[in-house]
Amino acid sequence: MSKDNDIGTGTMLLSFLAGAAVGIGAALLLAPKTGEEMRGKIKDLADDAVDKIKEYANEAQDKIRASYEDGKELVLEKKGIITSAIEAGKEAMEREKEKQKAEL
Structure with a gap:
């Protein structure tokens, strides 16, 4: 999935x-219940909300970790490609220097 879809899903x-x-x-506030029943319902609701928020936070952490690892691998891969290109450029430059010296 792209970042945009992940952010949209999380926000939704x-x-x-x-x-x-x-x-x-x-x-709960509009329903006719006693104070004790109301407090119990609100406590249960709060506990459920906390559990869902923790679950959502764990999922978000997992997605962030996975994205970080993917990005890290990509950077290492690109670094290897760039290093190889630089080395090839240095070698080509040295060959051209040697060629120029031989012509003189």
């Missing part, structure tokens, strides 16, 4: 969770 998930929390909170 976070927005969904925030909307769900607000909706459930409003439903």
